[in-house]
Amino acid sequence: MNRPAPVDIAHHAHLSGMFAPQRDEVDVRDLEVEGHLPDLEGSYLRNGPNPRFDPIGQYVYPIDGDGMVHRVALSGGTARYTNRFVRTPQVVAEEKAGRALWAGITDPYFPPADEVGSDLANTMRELPDINVVRHGGRLLALAEAAPPYALGSELETLGRETFGGALPVGLTAHPKIDPHTGEMVAFCYMLDAPFLTWSVFGPDGAVVRAATPIDGADRPLMVHDMALTETYIVLILAPMVFDLEKIFTGASPLDWQPELGVRIALVPRDGGxxxxxxxxxxxxxxxxxxxxxxxxxxxxxxxxxxxxxxxxEHDGPNPSLLRRAVIGRDGVTRTTLHDRDIEFPRIDERLWTDRHRVVATLGRSGSQRLPSGSADALFWFDVDSGADTVWSGGTLSPGEPVYLTSTSGAGYWGSIATDFTDLTSWFLVFSADDPGAGPCARVRLPIRVPAGLHGTWVPSG
Ligand SMILES: [Fe+2]
Structure with a gap:
């Protein structure tokens, strides 16, 4: 296949406006703060798709794009912002060429050896652009089902992380850390048998269970996230099937097969x-x-x-609701917890594997037309009482809310938001006691931060 044509980024909903890639890398201290920053000592980090050069071929949000990690470091009431590309070998080769060499991951095009060298010829673009997690002394930029990239203290890319060869295929972008044991538990899907594996990292980051096949996984499915209890890994397998033959017909390799239903695996953490x-x-x-x-x-x-x-290509209403599935003796029972359209659910992650009450999410106020994939509100749902709290951002479009712990033990929520009208970006801090009151502090970020995906809070020390 010939080299694909450039994407028309000016007319691509996810490459323009709030989603336009940010190419500047900066490190700015003593940012302007409106309001009062509480006793937060640590860093809020966020990843997201951010193509290094204008893409060629297809650009499918949110699965394409290079990674860019943004950091808002808070200390003594001051704030510093730093951002860096995740420099995979593909990004490094493109920087040398000064243009995009790889197409989107749904394009059946691989740059030839005379363009990228024999080591990189016929490789796919790596996409550690979904999440960023700190565990066991490592800071990892995570891809969907591939090796993550380790980052240094200044967000510089240290290299592909295979954990000493124990996880050559990689892991999910959404591993879970058990706050009681300090372990990080992950899964990974793959296109060939065994299709699904799980793995465990000790609190020190050492691999204590290398990639272990999940018996009963019977086909290649896209599985984006997992959950963790004290006893089980919970994997919800929706029928999004990989059909690689399709990519050579120019179609997406992902094939929605609703007739298959959903399978749920409870994988005992004791290896049962x-x-x-x-x-x-x-x-x-x-x-x-x-x-x-x-x-x-x-x-x-x-x-x-x-x-x-x-x-x-499916059409029709597609609400995205916070639901609860109870799985066990009576099979699977699903109920709706709240009937608002939401996404990016987060809790105080010190409660992962335990009962939680509050789920924070992104949402839409319903009062204005919004670009595809963007939000103008945050919601906090109390799943016990049924109460919900809303903060409408007006012209501010927030990103995923992340729970922040302060040195005094008080809780806050942090989110990067961008103003629709002037494309300025802000780091917003909400008190977890009264988030509906709006931000108690707003940090003006020195550059626009594109709408992105997932983040984390890393306390200092
Ligand atoms: Fe995700």
Missing amino acids: AVRWFSTDTFWMWHTANAFDLPGGDVAVDYVEWRYPGALT
Whole structure:
């Protein structure tokens, strides 16, 4: 196949306006703060798709794009912002060439050896652009189902992380850290048997369980997130099937096959036999949390879609609701916790594997027309009382809310938001006690931060 034509970025919804790639890399201290920064000592980090050069071929949001990690470091009431590209070998080669060499991952085009050298010829673009996690002394920029990239203290790229060869295929972008044991638990899907594996990292980052096949996984499925209880890894397998033959016909390799239904795997963390369950078809990107129930059942809170919106040709209403599935003796029982359209559910992650009450999410106020994939509100749902709290951003479009812990033990929520009208970006801090009151502090960021994906809070020390 010939080299694909450039994408018309000016007319691409996810490459223009708030989504336009940011090419500047800066490091600016003593940022202007409106309001009062509480006693937060640490760094908020966020990853997201940010193509290094204007793309060629297809650009499919949110699965294409290079990674850029943004950091807002808070200390003594001051704020510093730093951002860096995640420099994969493909990004480094493109920087040398001064232009995009790889196409989108749904394009059947691989740059030839005379353009990129024999080592990189016929490789896919690596995409560690989804999430950023700190565990066991490593700071990792994470891809969907591939090796992550380790970052240094100044966000410089240290290189591809295979954990001493124990995870050559990589891991999910959404591993979970057990706050009780300090372990990080991950899964990874792959296109060939065994299709799904799981792995465990000790609190020091050492691999204590190398990639272990999940018995009963029977086909290559796209699985974006997982949940963790004290006893189980919870994997919700929606019928988004990889069909690699399709890529050579110019079609997406992802094939939505709703007739297959959803399978759920409870994988015992002690290595016991996998328990499999079935339920009606839905699509899920993200979980909020899961926990064990008395009697051996499991509850998992997650965002349920009817079908995987942007990745299919499917048409029709597609609400994204916070739901709870109870899995166990009575099979799978799904109920709606809140009926607002939301995504990016997060909790205070010190409660991962335990019962939680508050789930924070991105959402839409309903009062204005918004660009595809953007939000203008944050919601906090109390899943016990049913109460919800709303903050409408007006012209500010927030990103995923992340729980921040302060040195005094008080809780806050942090989010990067960009103003639709002037494309200025802000780091917003909300008190977890009264988030509906709006931000208690707004940090003016020195450059526009493109709308992105997932982040994390790393306390200092
Ligand atoms: Fe995600």
